Amino acid sequence: MQGINLNNISVDPVVLQVFAENNIEADMLRLDKIHPLVSGNKWFKLRYYLEDAKRLNYQCIATFGGAWSNHILATAAACKLHGLQSVGLIRGEEIQHLTPTLLKAKELGMRFYFITRDNYRGKNLPAKIHEDLYVIQQGGYGRKGADGAATIFDYCSAANYTHICCALGTGTMAAGLANATVTSQVLAINVLKTNFRIKEDIKALLNKDRIEPVLINDYHFGGYAKHHPALFAFMNKLYQQTLIPSDFVYTGKLFYAIADLAAKKYFPPGSRLLLIHSGGLQGNDSLSNGTLIF
Numbered sequence: 001m002q003g004i005n006l007n008n009i010s011v012d013p014v015v016l017q018v019f020a021e022n023n024i025e026a027d028m029l030r031l032d033k034i035h036p037l038v039s040g041n042k043w044f045k046l047r048y049y050l051e052d053a054k055r056l057n058y059q060c061i062a063t064f065g066g067a068w069s070n071h072i073l074a075t076a077a078a079c080k081l082h083g084l085q086s087v088g089l090i091r092g093e094e095i096q097h098l099t100p101t102l103l104k105a106k107e108l109g110m111r112f113y114f115i116t117r118d119n120y121r122g123k124n125l126p127a128k129i130h131e132d133l134y135v136i137q138q139g140g141y142g143r144k145g146a147d148g149a150a151t152i153f154d155y156c157s158a159a160n161y162t163h164i165c166c167a168l169g170t171g172t173m174a175a176g177l178a179n180a181t182v183t184s185q186v187l188a189i190n191v192l193k194t195n196f197r198i199k200e201d202i203k204a205l206l207n208k209d210r211i212e213p214v215l216i217n218d219y220h221f222g223g224y225a226k227h228h229p230a231l232f233a234f235m236n237k238l239y240q241q242t243l244i245p246s247d248f249v250y251t252g253k254l255f256y257a258i259a260d261l262a263a264k265k266y267f268p269p270g271s272r273l274l275l276i277h278s279g280g281l282q283g284n285d286s287l288s289n290g291t292l293i294f
């Protein structure tokens with residue numbers, strides 16, 4: 001399997017009319033380029049868990065996710081690279097035909113257990129599992145996940161920017177970025193509609209005296225993995241103008257939100273934005289052909 005190539009990470013200027021018109025500069029941190037399967041931020045969130053598991057002599061990692069989860073696939077791939085086994089605890093009924101995401105994870109050696117939504121919510125392991133498992137929470141949520149996400153700034157300097165803009169699922173990345181910045185504000189675009197505990201979840205991962213990320217809740221397009229023709233139109237236009245591909249679950253909503261906020265004069269003139277491209281492109285495989293031009 002292809003290794004993770006951190007040397008591929010680049011910081012690219014994003015030239016869009018809406019930024020120029022509003023006297024804003026924007027760069028994009030291309031974490032999507034490190035690996036085709038280990039999606040952008042997931043490798044950073046996983047790294048310290050995997051190190052910890054190896055240090056404690058675990059052979060097998062288990063984690064939670066849905067059938068299209070970037071985290072499931074990234075965990076399968078990262079475990080394979082580390083010589084660890086992996087188990088995916090997948091939300092919902094066992095499915096007849098595995099999704100492309102789960103098929104790829106299976107090829108990487110991951111075994112699956114399908115668990116009911118109640119057990120998923122309760123983070124209960126199936127009783128039939130008797131192995132010693134190192135369990136990582138959904139999305140890599142937790143201290144080690146946030147500490148790993150903070151190392152994203154090994155690849156660009158937060159101090160160059162007034163705003164660090166990222167997509168928000170579990171909030172682990174946003175918390176890690178906030179822990180690692182002193183002068184810039186972290187702006188997190190919530191891609192979920194009903195994660196009502198998200199503020200507490202983020203707070204639990206913030207170092208003392210850190211400034212909380214600013215949450216923007218108006219760009220979920222109906223909820224997690226929900227979409228709208230306007231979102232696809234924007235993603236296609238962004239690709240035409242910049243050759244930057246995005247995914248419809250996270251980064252598409254992030255980039256849409258930032259362009260829209262810029263048009264609405266949310267950012268003071270002279271702002272310098274860093275947009276985190278956190279990967280996730282494999283999720284676009286769930287869309288019907290022709291929806292996206294890339």
Ligand SMILES: *Cc1c(COP(=O)(O)O)cnc(C)c1O
Pocket residue numbers: 039040041042070071139167168169170171172173174247250251278279280281
């Ligand atoms: C998981 C994921 C996120 C969200 O990260 P959290 O730390 O869970 O908030 C953002 N972008 C992509 C592409 C992801 O796969």
